[in-house]
Amino acid sequence: MTTAPAPTNWTELRTWLTRSTDDRVLTGVAGGLGARLGVGSGYVRAAFFGLALTWFGLILYPVLFFVSGGTAPSADLRRDELDQRQRLGLALMFAGAMVAFGSTNRWLGGLTIGAVTLIAFGIAAVWDRSLAGVAAGDQNQSRLRIIMGAVVIIAGMAVLLGSSDNLTGLGPVVLAVGITMAGLILVFGPWALRLAADLGEERRDRIRSEERAEMAAHLHDSVLQTFAMIQRTDDPKKMTTLARSQERELRSWLYGARGGEHGRMLSDALEDMADRVEQATDVPVEVVVVNDLPMGPRLDAVVAATGEATINAARHSGSMKVSVYAEVDAGVLEVFVTDQGVGFDPDEVPPDRHGLRQSVVDRMTRHAGTAEIISEPGEGTEIHLTMPLEAS
């Protein structure tokens, strides 16, 4: 940060008077000016406010606005803070301007203007960075600044009260109470706000750590246990089954919460069914559901029939995996259970497939659905279930 060169011509002046984009109340003139001068923008605002009480500030501000040649973030305009002597110089210049223009003012008495300006500077001092985290070494200085600001505010108010005959129409008691309240808010407001912000931060931290603890507990109960079991297993098929079942559980925990809104969905029921078949047979079952819908009595029958068909395929087809596909279209639920296994001739049902006929076909027809078995020796098997979904 270097000292910005003082402007020597019109173009430089326009560049020098850049409005701030991030530190602005009206147009950013005060923010930009404060950054360029190396004083807090709050003091610049207080100065504008004081000058505005005389006629001069009301002209100066728009002039500066139109002269300023663009906008930029305050950080780009920032220069070193002024030392005490330079500050005193600026303050004296301002005081001189106030006296000069204040004395020509017919509207408010010079004393009132002075008091209100004093209060404005006190406010600027109290609020100046007192909200931002103060660096450790800086703490005494900032405390001193706040105390001095408070003293200035109180002094300004005392003067204002003393000259309150100018502010006609307000009872002196109401005025005193109002001004005292305003003073309290101004002095303690920043502190209270900071306290509230700290509390919010603390609460967020607590929620975060609670979530973390819950997640750790869940991972411990599920994933770590499964890992321990996998390490104790010698059978690769068993390992795969354990891993797949854990994967399914973790997935539903991570991406789940489907059940929350509509209750149990068809996809949940089919996933559970697939999990049971995998546990029983060590054959992976892949479930794909299109147009999920909430469970109902008819769907229970379909899920049960699908389960029978799936376990049959897993046990007898010799396929590496079984696919379950469910889709709702035009009010009809269709389920396909497909394997790439040995297949068979549906007209010559072998004895061990009698279960298929009874538990799948009969179950579906009892609930007004249909079941069709499509298979050829060597070409895998597909069982096609349909169930009309009546509008109930």
Added chain:
Amino acid sequence: MTPVRVFLVDDHALFLRGVRSELSDREAFDIVGSATDVDDAIASIRRLVPDIVLIDVHMPGGGGLSVIRNVVETHPDVRFLALSVSDAPDDVIAMIRAGARGYVTKTIGGDELAEALERTADGDAVFSPRLAGFVLDAFAGALPKPDDPELDQLTPREREVLRQIARGHTYKQVARRLSISVKTVETHVSAVLRKLQLSSRHELARWATDRRIV
């Protein structure tokens, strides 16, 4: 036939080694390199210009998504096949829309992975049953409207092909069942992929919004 030049990207070194040993036994593939982070992947792919990049979805530093986006800008001919443990719909759809030619999960077997890579190298799209299910879900209920000449509706035939794939059938089985050639199946699947990638679909957007993906 010259081998397909494959580049691997995955932040898990162990998994990378597994895939490498699985593919290096096969004549059809030449593994030209691998990377374990996003920046290295982008730089190496631009330097080596492989035929196919087998890419993980979740990685530190922007993931596979940012690799695809960066490479596609400069090398549109490099094809991507996404490989991930995640089959969450938002991951799948995001990768496909970024330009991946297919999406398979890490539970895929070695033979299936090899077939998927070959298919991608030939310029076809690779749809796993689950991905086909997502796409059907996304376009569900969207019937062609005569006054809405959107390019990216699925045709009944494309829908039927996807449905067969979602049911777990291979392209060859799909072809036989629908009495069409494998080439035609591939054409349909590629058309669906193109529609997914090009469209700023409102069906897709609505579907994603319904599931609180976006």
